[in-house]
Amino acid sequence: MQSIINWLLASLVFIASFTCYAMGNASGAIILILAGFFFEVLLWLRSMKEQENNKRLF
Numbered sequence: 001m002q003s004i005i006n007w008l009l010a011s012l013v014f015i016a017s018f019t020c021y022a023m024g025n026a027s028g029a030i031i032l033i034l035a036g037f038f039f040e041v042l043l044w045l046r047s048m049k050e051q052e053n054n055k056r057l058f
Contacts, residue, residue, distance in 0.1 A: 013035070
C-alpha cells in the first residue's frame with residue numbers, strides 16, 4: 001500500500017510540474033522538480049541509515 005501512495009505522490013508532483021511548465025510558469029515547474037529531487041535524496045539517505053543499523057553477521 002505504501003508503494004502505491006509513493007507512486008501516486010510522485011505522479012502528482014510530475015503532473016503539477018508539467019502543468020506549471022505548460023502554462024508558462026517555468027519557475028514553478030523548476031521549483032517542483034527541485035523539490036522532487038530533494039525529497040528523493042532524503043528518501044535514499046534515510047534508507048541507507050536504516051540499513052546500517054540492521055547489519056547482519058554471516
